[in-house]
Amino acid sequence: MTRSLLLCAHGPQSTRGRAALAGLVNAVRREAHDLDVMDAYVDLQEPSIVSTVEATSGPRALVPLMLAYDRSVSVDIVRASHLDPSVTVTPPLGPDWVLAEVGVRRLFEAGARSNDTIVLAADTTTDERALADVAKAARLLSAVWGGRVHVGALGGPDTALVEAVDVARAYGHRVVVSSYLLTAGTAHDAMRECGADVVTDPLLDNNPPDQRLVSLVMARARGEGANTNDLTKASWN
Structure with a gap:
C-alpha cells in the first residue's frame, strides 16, 4: 500500500x-x-x-x-x-536547529556582520505556546550565529518588531532583522518597513x-x- x-x-x-x-x-x-x-x-x-x-x-x-x-x-x-x-x-x-542554520545562511547572504545587532522577527504570535516557540527559535539562531539575538513580532503579546528594532539601536550598531518566515508575502513586506538597516529573505526564496x-x-x-x-x-x- x-x-x-x-x-x-x-x-x-x-x-x-x-x-x-x-x-x-x-x-x-x-x-x-x-x-x-x-x-x-x-x-x-x-x-x-x-x-x-x-x-x-x-x-x-x-x-x-x-x-x-x-x-x-x-x-x-x-x-x-x-x-x-x-x-x-x-x-x-x-523551531529546529536546521531552521537556525538556514537563518544564519540568510544573514550572511544579506551581508550581516559580526558586530551587527540581530533581531529575529516573527509573524503575529497568538499565545504563550507561540511565544515559547519563537523564543526557542531565537536561542537556536543565537547559538548558531554566535551572538545575542533579540525578538520582535508583527502582532500578539510579544514585543512589537518596531519596538524591538528601537531597543536594538541602543547598542550603537547596525540592526539586522532575521525573518522567521517560510515564504515572502505581506508579513515580510511589513518586516521591511520596521526601520532595520537590513532585513533577510525568508527561509524559502526564489532559489x-x-x-x-x-x-x-x-x-x-x-x-x-x-x-x-x-x-x-x-x-x-
Missing part, C-alpha cells in the same frame, strides 16, 4: 511565496520516492487539508509546515486528522530550497508523529 505525505501550510499570499513553497514541495517529492506527496492548505489556497484527507486513503503522515505554534491552525489540522485514524500528525518544522529544509521535512515525515485523537494533542507535541 502506498503511503502518503501531506504537507500542510498557510497559503502564501504572494506569487513569489507560492512559487517558493511549490519548490519545496517538489523537492520533497523528488526525495520521497516511496511516498505520494501532496500539498494542502489551511487558508488562502486550495486544496484544503480537509478535502485532501477526504480524497486520500491509507497511511498518511501530515507534516505541518509551520515555524511556531498556531492554535487555530492546530485545531484545523486536528479536525482534519479526525476524519481518518490512518492520518498521523507529525511535529511541525519549527531552489536549501537541502537541509528538504531533509527536515523528510525527517518529520519518517519520524514518530503524534496521532491527534483529542484536542489536548493539538499542540503537535
Whole structure:
C-alpha cells in the first residue's frame, strides 16, 4: 500500500511565496520516492487539508509546515486528522536547529556582520505556546550565529518588531532583522518597513530550497508523529 505525505501550510499570499513553497514541495517529492506527496492548505489556497484527507486513503503522515505554534491552525489540522485514524500528525518544522542554520545562511547572504545587532522577527504570535516557540527559535539562531539575538513580532503579546528594532539601536550598531518566515508575502513586506538597516529573505526564496529544509521535512515525515485523537494533542507535541 502506498503511503502518503501531506504537507500542510498557510497559503502564501504572494506569487513569489507560492512559487517558493511549490519548490519545496517538489523537492520533497523528488526525495520521497516511496511516498505520494501532496500539498494542502489551511487558508488562502486550495486544496484544503480537509478535502485532501477526504480524497486520500491509507497511511498518511501530515507534516505541518509551520515555524511556531498556531492554535487555530492546530485545531484545523486536528479536525482534519479526525476524519481518518490512518492520518498521523507529525511535529511541525519549527523551531529546529536546521531552521537556525538556514537563518544564519540568510544573514550572511544579506551581508550581516559580526558586530551587527540581530533581531529575529516573527509573524503575529497568538499565545504563550507561540511565544515559547519563537523564543526557542531565537536561542537556536543565537547559538548558531554566535551572538545575542533579540525578538520582535508583527502582532500578539510579544514585543512589537518596531519596538524591538528601537531597543536594538541602543547598542550603537547596525540592526539586522532575521525573518522567521517560510515564504515572502505581506508579513515580510511589513518586516521591511520596521526601520532595520537590513532585513533577510525568508527561509524559502526564489532559489531552489536549501537541502537541509528538504531533509527536515523528510525527517518529520519518517519520524514518530503524534496521532491527534483529542484536542489536548493539538499542540503537535
